[in-house]
Every structure is written in structure tokens, then in C-alpha cells.
Amino acid sequence: MLYHFLWEIVYPAVADVPGLGAISVFQYITVRTAAASVTALILSLILGPGLIRKLRRFEIGQNIREEGPQSHRSKAGTPTMGGVLIVVSIVAATLLWADLRNPYTWIVIASTLAFGAVGFADDYLKIVRKRSLGLKARAKLGFQAATVFAVGVVLLYLSGRELFSTRLTVPFFKAFTPDLVLGTMDATALGLIGALPFLVFTGLVVVGSSNAVNLTDGLDGLAIGCVAIASGALTVLTYVTGHAVFAEYLDVQHVEQVAEVTIFSGAIFGASMGFLWYNAHPAEVFMGDVGSLALGGAIGTVAVVIRQELLLISLGGIFVVEALSVIIQVGSYRMRGKRVFRMAPLHHHFELIGWQESKIIIRFWIAALLFALFSLTTLKLR
Secondary structure, eight states: OHHHIIIIIIHHHHTTSTTGGGGGGGGSHHHHHHHHHHHHHHHHHHHHHHHHHHHHHTTOBOOOOTTSOGGGGGGTTOBOOTHHHHHHHHHHHHHHHSOTTOHHHHHHHHHHHHHHHHHHHHHIIIIISOOTTOSOHHHHHHHHHHHHHHHHHHHHHHHHTTSSOOBOOOTTOSSOOOBSSOSOOOSSHHHHHHHHHHHHHHHHHHHHHHHHHHHHTTSTTHHHHHHHHHHHHHHHHHHHHHOHHHHHHHTOOOOTTGGGHHHHHHHHHHHHHHHHHHHSSSOSOOOHHHHHHHHHHHHHHHHHHTTOTTTHHHHTHHHHHHHHHHHHHHHHHHHHSOOSSSSSSHHHHHHHTTOOHHHHHHHHHHHHHHHHHHHHHTTTOO
């Protein structure tokens, strides 16, 4: 909204006034991305204390599992559902600084809100209604799948208008860009069947990303710090994908109009840093599922929009490792009756072998940074 006000209303009126013509800088995505990051950061810092007080007043505190590490007992009752603060900061900053006529802006916002709503319902049932398991797994996955299906259908519509490409970008390979839509996309049964690979793949990426971030959220500041690092790298990738010159130079698939999503990615970074202020060890508030599912869904949706789904594996390497540790643990126990790790996700394993919480968090952040840097280097290793 500020973008439209400053660039389309204020600037034409003051363009010839000495000094005031500088308002024209707000047409640039780089400036608005920085503004969105700072706005989200400030909103998080300002709104944080009030939200924490309200959560305490309504006794919306974290329940600690009996089978969890003993060191977590002291965290019982810490305010949770703080992810509402993250989602509000991201959406508000994006609405203020993004071009609201851009379809991709609304796609990423809608996806984030939908995944956040699923997480909110899960938290509400577990904490307020005292239903220990919250949403049933099938219901949770069903709502997530429905959200991604809607996103996929919209992207297919944009593809039909030549505003989006369904071709997959494969890291390290310039020429290998397989199309995930088989045949010609149309309203016939054959055309709809041909679109299934794209819809299924999109679902796996976004739903997987959402739940992987959720699994990583187990220590103070761990998940939000990794999200901040991943979103910072994602901001660079989004800008490159949406910039015709840079995309051509780096031989990256250029998606028209997607550069506006850079502002959204920047807002994720700013909101994450603001929330980390209160979530750093010892945490004053936890994000809950409303935050982790929304952030994971947002990152996954951006990766789909900029056609970097496969690169998300390394970009969000920590999330992938955490999710794999759970899959391996469950699979090993069911097949062999033995556990591979002392506890899953992986960060709990390190807790039980004696690592201090702060050491685990910092080391995972370092690993997340290395994963992000490696992902960015793939832009030239092609």
C-alpha cells in the first residue's frame, strides 16, 4: 500500500520539487525489500511484548511431553503460539511494500496464511481445548494438501497465460529442465492427468517443507534462526530469478513478475530476526505450530514459484536432516525394533548425548549458513 501511495500518488505530485524526487527510489525492488525487512523486524519488536503478556494472561503455555528430554521440564508454561507475531509481521510488511497487483504476491501471502491457519487450529486444540494430539494427522495433511492444490491450480492458470513455467530447474545442469506437465495443458481429462506430476511434486515440496520446519522447532531459537538464514538466501535467489539480466547471465530460469516475491522473502527474514529477539535462549515465547507450519509453507511456496524446488533440499539442509532423522528413527524401529538415535528429531539426540542446548543451536545455525552458502554457489556451478 505504501508502494502504491509513494510511487503512484506522491511521486507524480512532487517529481519536479528539488529533493523530493528521491521518492522515486521506492520503485526499486531492492529498496522495497530492505524496507519490508526493516518493517517486519520493527513490527515484531514492538508487538512482541504485548503478545507475550496476552499469552501469559490467557495461560497459553507450552506443554512438555513426558518422553522428552528432562532439561525441557523447566520450559513448561512458556507462552506459545507466538508464530502469530511472525505471520502478522510478514503479511503486514508485504502488503505495505509490495505491488499488490502482482499475482505472485497474493499466492505467497495466501499460502502462508492457510498454513498458519492449520497450525493455529492445531495449537488451539492442543493448548486451549486440551486435546493432547491437536488436529489429527490426516486432517492436518488434508488441509495442507488442499492449500497446495489450490496454489498449484493458480500457477497452472498463470502458466497457460505464459506468466509461469512448469519446467523444473535442476542444480548443476543448464540444459536439463524437464517439464512437469505432460502434454498440452487444457481442460480435457488428458490435460488434467498431464498436470498431475506438477501438482503432486508441488504438494510434496510445500507440505514437506512446512512439516520439516515444524520438526526442527524444538529448541530455543533453533528453527527461527535457521529460517532467517534460509530466507536470506531465498531472497537472493528470488531476486535473481525475477531479474531478466541476472537470470540470463547466471543461466537461471527467468520467471516474469516473480521479482516482487523478493519483498515477501525479505519480510520473512526481518520477521524471523525480530521474533528471534524473544525466542533466543532462554526463550520468552515459542512460535508453536502456527509459526513453524506457516514459515515452512512460505519457504516451500517461494521455492516453487521461483522454480528452485530441488535447490530447497540444500537451502533448507537443516530442515531436511531433521525430517530424515525422524523418518529413519521411525522406520528403523518398525522394521528392526531398534532406534538409530537416542531420540528424534536429531537435535534431541545431541541433547541426550550431553551437548548443551546453546551449543546445539549455534552449531545448527553454522550448518544452516553453510547449506545456504553452498546453495548460492550453485548459481555459478552449472
